[in-house]
Amino acid sequence: DTGVSQNPRHKITKRGQNVTFRCDPISEHNRLYWYRQTLGQGPEFLTYFQNEAQLEKSRLLSDRFSAERPKGSFSTLEIQRTEQGDSAMYLCASSFLAGAQDTQYFGPGTRLTVL
Amino acid sequence: AQSVAQPEDQVKVAEGNPLTVKCTYSVSGNPYLFWYVQYPNRGLQFLLKYITGDNLVKGSYGFEAEFNKSQTSFHLKKPSALVSDSALYFCAVGGSARQLTFGSGTQLTVLP
Numbered sequence: 001d002t003g004v005s006q007n008p009r010h011k012i013t014k015r016g017q018n019v020t021f022r023c024d025p026i027s028e029h030n031r032l033y034w035y036r037q038t039l040g041q042g043p044e045f046l047t048y049f050q051n052e053a054q055l056e057k058s059r060l061l062s063d064r065f066s067a068e069r070p071k072g073s074f075s076t077l078e079i080q081r082t083e084q085g086d087s088a089m090y091l092c093a094s095s096f097l098a099g100a101q102d103t104q105y106f107g108p109g110t111r112l113t114v115l
Numbered sequence: 116a117q118s119v120a121q122p123e124d125q126v127k128v129a130e131g132n133p134l135t136v137k138c139t140y141s142v143s144g145n146p147y148l149f150w151y152v153q154y155p156n157r158g159l160q161f162l163l164k165y166i167t168g169d170n171l172v173k174g175s176y177g178f179e180a181e182f183n184k185s186q187t188s189f190h191l192k193k194p195s196a197l198v199s200d201s202a203l204y205f206c207a208v209g210g211s212a213r214q215l216t217f218g219s220g221t222q223l224t225v226l227p
Contacts, residue, residue, distance in 0.1 A: 004158070033214065042119075042205050042217030043159070056213065091158055101147040101166045104215060106158040 002026060004107035006092050012113045013082055020078045021110045025094030032075050033104060034067055035091040043091055049075060082114045117142040117208050121218035128196050129226050136191040136221045138206030147209040148189040150180055152202045153220070159205065165189060176200070196225045 005024045013019050025032045030051050035043035046065065047057045051072040060066070064082075069075040079086055089111050093104040118141045128134045140146055147166055151159040163174025170182045180191045189206060201224050207215040 006158075031213075040219070042207070042219050043215075045214035045216070048213060059214070093159075101164070101209060103149070103161055103164060105161060106151070108158040111156070 004092055004094055004105055006090075006107040006110050008110060009108060010111050010113075012115065014115050015082060015084060017082055018078065018080045019082055019112060020076050021090055021092075021112075023075045023077070023092030023107060025074070025092070026096075026105060029094035029096050029105075030072070031095040031097075031102070031104075032069055033093040033095075034075070034077050035093065036061070037089040037091055037109070039088075046077075079112075082112075084114045087112055087114045117216045119206050119208050119216055119218035121204075121206055121221045123221050124219075125222045125224065127224045127226060130198050131195050134191075134193050134196045134200070134223065134225070136204050136206075136223060138189045138191065138218060139187050140189060140206070140208045141187065142208050146187075146189075148180070148182065149207040149209065149215065150174065150178070150189075150191050151205045151207065151217075153205065154202050162191070162204075198225045198227050201225045 007022045033048040034046040037043045047067050049069040064080045067077045089109045091109045093106045095102040095104045120139045149164045150162040153159050162178050163172050165172045165182045173179045178193050203220045205220050206218045209215050
C-alpha cells in the first residue's frame with residue numbers, strides 16, 4: 001500500500017503528558033498537511049509543509065502544538081502538556097503539486113484520547 | 116476567508132433511488148471544490164473535484180457533482196444509491212489559501 005500512513009493509529013494518554021504522532025506521505029508528494037477532526041465536525045487545518053519548509057503554522061491551536069518535517073519526507077506532530085480538549089482525530093494529508101487545486105490524499109488518522 | 120456549508124446533517128434514501136448531498140461555498144477568487152467520503156474510524160477518501168471547465172464533474176464509485184457558480188453550490192449526486200454508499204460525506208473548498216476548508220459533513224444512509 002503506497003498511501004499516506006500514520007502511526008500510532010490510537011493513543012491514550014494522561015493529561016499533562018506529551019505525545020508525538022508520525023505521518024509518512026505518499027513518496028513523491030512534496031506537500032504535507034496536518035488537520036484535526038473532532039466528533040461531528042469536518043477536519044480543521046493546522047499546518048502544512050512544502051518539502052521541509054513549514055509555510056503556514058498560524059493555525060496551530062496553541063504553542064503546545066508543533067510540527068516538523070526535517071528531511072522533507074515524514075513529519076511529526078507533537079502536543080505538549082496535553083489537555084482533555086486535545087482529544088480528537090489527527091489527520092495527515094499529502095499532495096504532489098503546490099497549487100490550491102491539488103488533491104490532498106489523507107491517511108487513516110491518529111485518534112488521541114486524553115484522560 | 117473561505118467557508119463551506121452542508122445544510123443537511125443527515126440524508127436518507129432508499130437503495131436504487133437517486134441521491135443528492137448539498138454543499139454551498141464562499142471563497143474569494145476561483146473556487147476549487149472537493150468531495151471526500153469517510154467511513155467509520157477511517158481517514159477521508161477523495162471522490163472528485165472541480166477546478167475549471169465542465170460544470171458536471173464525474174468521480175469515483177459512480178458519483179458526480181454539479182458546480183453552479185451563480186448559486187455557489189457544488190452538490191454531490193449519484194443516479195442509483197447503494198447500501199455500501201452509506202458513510203459521512205464532506206465538501207471542501209480550496210481557494211487562494213493552500214489549506215482546505217471543510218463543511219461539517221452529511222451522514223448518508225442508504226436503506227435496503
